[in-house]
Amino acid sequence: MNTEAIRLSNQLAEAVPLLAGSNQRHDYEGALELVEYLIEHEPNNPLVDLLCARIAHYEDNDPAMADFNSRQREISTGPGVLRVLIEQHNLSLSDFENEIGKKSLVSRILSGERQLTVSHIRALCARFGLSPSLFF
Template sequence: IDMLCHKIDEYENSAPEFRVFNARLNQCDDAIAVLRTLMDQYQLNTTDFKEELGSRSYVSRILNGERNLTLEHIKKLSVRFNLPVSIFIK
């Protein structure tokens, strides 16, 4: 299993079809990277976070780095996706 996981990591880090996604993740902070990954995995857009983050425009500002996720946002996202709060914090 360890060898398979290692091979999958290598593939995801070097495959051309992941290049744009990986570059985008490397440019933003960890919390935004987690949020973008969740959006991609669950096929969500900025209008799907009204309860956790607020309006579509506010979510866009967070994704563009103009606003930061607050502790309250992080708590709500953690509950929604059943993830530990620490995943959003460096």
């Protein structure tokens, strides 16, 4: 058993309470700030994926967000943001090859057949100077 890993994971949970299952709004907001910082400064940090998963869990289960969540389920945010980027910057589907891939994949994301991955979101945020929270 790796006691050092357990000790460090306990310290991480203490430093970022949302990772330990906190349902406090301020812990959620702190996690949002941390993930935004990491995506800007250390996008390959494995903590990004953990934080994104816990943020999504919090948002899906927070009673204060229930009304928003029900309305949100009716629209798909990632494709919506992608459509706005295409329109605002006068881009074509093939202009996202570096961030997403071939235009056929971009088309499938826009149609709802596929979803944006964390890697896609990181790349789009870096290219357009966006906050990752737009996609969640």
